[in-house]
Amino acid sequence: MSKLPKPAELAKVSYQLPKTGWMDTPVEFKPGMFCHGSKPKSLELVGFPNPREWRPADADWKLPENWKEIIIEGIADRLKKYRSFRLFMDICVRCGACADKCHFFIGTGDPRNMPVLRAELIRSVYRKEFTTAGKILGKMAGGRELTLDVLKEWWYYFYQCTECRRCSVFCPYGIDQAEITIIGRELLNLLGLNIEWIAGPVSNCYMKGNHLGLEPHTIVGNLEYMLDDIETVTGKRIKPTFNRKGAEILFVTPSGDLFADPGTYTAMGYLMLFEELGLDYTWSTYASEGGNFGFFTSNEMGKRLNSKIYAEAKRLGVKWILGGECGHMWRVLSQYMDTWNGPADFLEVPKSPITGTVFENAKSMKMVHVAEFTADLIKNNKLKLDPSRNDHLKVTWHDSCNVARGMGMLEEPRYVLKSVVNNFVEMPEDTIREKTFCCGSGTGLNASENMELRMKGGFPRANAVKYVHEHHGVNMLGNVCAIDRASLKALMEYWVPGVGVCGLHELVANAMIMTGEKERTTDLRGEPLPSVAAKEEKA
Amino acid sequence: MGTISVKGKNIEVDEDGFLANLDDWNMDVANYFAEVEGIAMTDQHWEVVNFLRDYYKQYQIAPMIKILVKEIGKKLGPDKGNTKYLYELYPGGPAKQACKIAGLPKPTGCV
Numbered sequence: 230m231s232k233l234p235k236p237a238e239l240a241k242v243s244y245q246l247p248k249t250g251w252m253d254t255p256v257e258f259k260p261g262m263f264c265h266g267s268k269p270k271s272l273e274l275v276g277f278p279n280p281r282e283w284r285p286a287d288a289d290w291k292l293p294e295n296w297k298e299i300i301i302e303g304i305a306d307r308l309k310k311y312r313s314f315r316l317f318m319d320i321c322v323r324c325g326a327c328a329d330k331c332h333f334f335i336g337t338g339d340p341r342n343m344p345v346l347r348a349e350l351i352r353s354v355y356r357k358e359f360t361t362a363g364k365i366l367g368k369m370a371g372g373r374e375l376t377l378d379v380l381k382e383w384w385y386y387f388y389q390c391t392e393c394r395r396c397s398v399f400c401p402y403g404i405d406q407a408e409i410t411i412i413g414r415e416l417l418n419l420l421g422l423n424i425e426w427i428a429g430p431v432s433n434c435y436m437k438g439n440h441l442g443l444e445p446h447t448i449v450g451n452l453e454y455m456l457d458d459i460e461t462v463t464g465k466r467i468k469p470t471f472n473r474k475g476a477e478i479l480f481v482t483p484s485g486d487l488f489a490d491p492g493t494y495t496a497m498g499y500l501m502l503f504e505e506l507g508l509d510y511t512w513s514t515y516a517s518e519g520g521n522f523g524f525f526t527s528n529e530m531g532k533r534l535n536s537k538i539y540a541e542a543k544r545l546g547v548k549w550i551l552g553g554e555c556g557h558m559w560r561v562l563s564q565y566m567d568t569w570n571g572p573a574d575f576l577e578v579p580k581s582p583i584t585g586t587v588f589e590n591a592k593s594m595k596m597v598h599v600a601e602f603t604a605d606l607i608k609n610n611k612l613k614l615d616p617s618r619n620d621h622l623k624v625t626w627h628d629s630c631n632v633a634r635g636m637g638m639l640e641e642p643r644y645v646l647k648s649v650v651n652n653f654v655e656m657p658e659d660t661i662r663e664k665t666f667c668c669g670s671g672t673g674l675n676a677s678e679n680m681e682l683r684m685k686g687g688f689p690r691a692n693a694v695k696y697v698h699e700h701h702g703v704n705m706l707g708n709v710c711a712i713d714r715a716s717l718k719a720l721m722e723y724w725v726p727g728v729g730v731c732g733l734h735e736l737v738a739n740a741m742i743m744t745g746e747k748e749r750t751t752d753l754r755g756e757p758l759p760s761v762a763a764k765e766e767k768a
Numbered sequence: 769m770g771t772i773s774v775k776g777k778n779i780e781v782d783e784d785g786f787l788a789n790l791d792d793w794n795m796d797v798a799n800y801f802a803e804v805e806g807i808a809m810t811d812q813h814w815e816v817v818n819f820l821r822d823y824y825k826q827y828q829i830a831p832m833i834k835i836l837v838k839e840i841g842k843k844l845g846p847d848k849g850n851t852k853y854l855y856e857l858y859p860g861g862p863a864k865q866a867c868k869i870a871g872l873p874k875p876t877g878c879v
Contacts (some may be wrong), residue, residue, distance in 0.1 A: 265783045282769055282848040284783075441875055447827040488832045559846050646809040677874075678783065715879050 263682030279421030336685035464747030482553025495732030556710030670716035691724035793871030
């Protein structure tokens with residue numbers, strides 16, 4: 230594995246353009262900037278084409294002989310199927326408004342990471358093969374031949390885009406670069422050109438219901454350990470149910486919450502909240518993944534992996550579905566699930582059993598984000614909160630791209646946050662809400678072999694955190710996304726040591742006073758509460 | 769994919785040097801990985817490795833760190849049941865270094 234340079238070195242970014250035009254500048258595969266190639270067993274399991282051992286750094290990618298034909302046909306199919314793709318291929322005027330808005334461009338200075346140029350990687354082939362001008366004039370009309378080098382360039386750069394859509398906020402035409410990357414990755418998948426960090430979770434999810442491959446007894450076992458910790462902190466033993474038929478609500482969250490810190494503290498937060506409400510809900514060990522890495526491979530695979538959520542809701546006979554803190558999960562749910570695997574007409578429009586609020590926004594998909602659910606509880610005074618229990622924290626808020634920019638969920642998490650902590654500081658305006666900067670590791674790029682890419686891509690986000698850390702003493706970065714919880718931890722350790730990472734419901738559960746709880750002396754992480762720490766200091 | 773040679777036997781490893789097939793594991797392989805990682809194996813180190821392997825057999829995945837910490841505490845005494853102790857044993861991180869020596873694959877997903 231390549232060695233990660235020191236932050237001071239990585240922060241030196243050159244924006245000097247190469248002397249040659251982009252079509253004539255060869256691509257260099259730099260270690261640390263790309264992921265391992267997909268393994269044959271991961272592709273075989275879900276029936277993806279061309280399963281074989283291959284290494285991205287090797288010259289021979291072991292492609293089928295007619296690979297070019299496959300790609301051109303793949304483009305033709307998608308131009309017919311998706312009007313958005315055809316439109317985005319035709320309308321860009323190369324104004325460059327998007328150029329410096331991409332976190333990967335800011336962090337690498339590589340012109341091919343300008344969204345306009347990333348799109349041009351496919352657009353040039355589109356022009357050559359599908360437009361009259363391009364067919365006749367070739368390069369003069371911005372067209373170019375699809376060669377093996379071009380294909381490799383696609384692979385390198387479509388796995389250097391996290392589909393965060395920040396560029397599209399600034400595009401006067403509203404071109405959605407994420408859609409272009411999505412198509413780019415679909416095309417690459419026709420040749421078995423995936424990364425293992427995506428292909429592995431996809432096959433796990435297909436076989437075992439979640440990305441990590443947690444089996445039912447592992448899920449229950451992991452939660453049991455969390456319940457032990459909750460008992461230590463609150464004195465209360467919680468007994469959640471699994472796969473329970475007839476429950477009112479099915480709860481689905483990303484499997485990262487059931488395995489890795491700090492996501493596990495978020496999961497403890499859910500458990501405590503639902504217990505306190507007396508919610509009639511169940512976990513599922515079958516629909517045990519909210520996230521969807523299939524979405525990072527192809528539309529069809531996203532649909533296949535997603536199908537288990539409605540299927541499980543139907544099998545258990547629940548009324549509606551509540552979803553945990555995740556980013557891309559919500560883009561998939563709110564913008565695809567209903568048309569992929571719906572209509573879920575066997576479910577009811579979600580209604581909070583505690584407040585009576587009907588979630589009209591979820592009328593069709595029948596699934597509610599836990600931040601909306603909790604914001605509604607607080608608005609209706611249903612929770613007893615003591616925000617001073619979070620006084621050891623000075624929190625800033627990372628808007629996760631897919632929920633914030635993608636779904637417009639900007640206020641609900643902030644409303645909850647302000648109710649459960651006393652110290653909340655916003656990062657600079659151009660780095661939050663719809664202009665939020667990506668963690669740099671989304672869309673399945675949160676592997677370890679591409680750490681340099683991740684640290685470069687996450688640099689703008691880290692830079693904004695550094696600002697509030699230095700100026701306001703911020704020491705905690707909150708978010709509602711499992712990839713964020715996993716990846717921002719590494720990002721903070723690298724760029725802004727001294728800032729931790731947490732999910733929203735960890736903070737909720739810290740502040741929430743539970744009926745019959747013992748006097749709390751620590752937070753969910755076992756750290757002494759501020760009041761206790763102060764007493765100890767006096768003594 | 770690559771191969772390592774342990775006592776004259778060729779064994780497959782993945783790009784990160786982790787064992788490709790769990791069944792290829794034996795004490796020699798573990799010692800080989802430990803040497804590569806610069807770890808001098810003691811009884812305490814073996815406790816962790818053995819626990820990881822037993823856990824994997826039952827659950828098909830490495831344990832989450834919370835579980836590892838608690839179970840090691842139960843085996844070696846409460847003063848050893850913390851992340852600090854595990855990092856003293858395995859400075860490269862218990863999840864990475866100890867799993868490698870135990871022959872377990874790395875977990876993938878939102879981790």
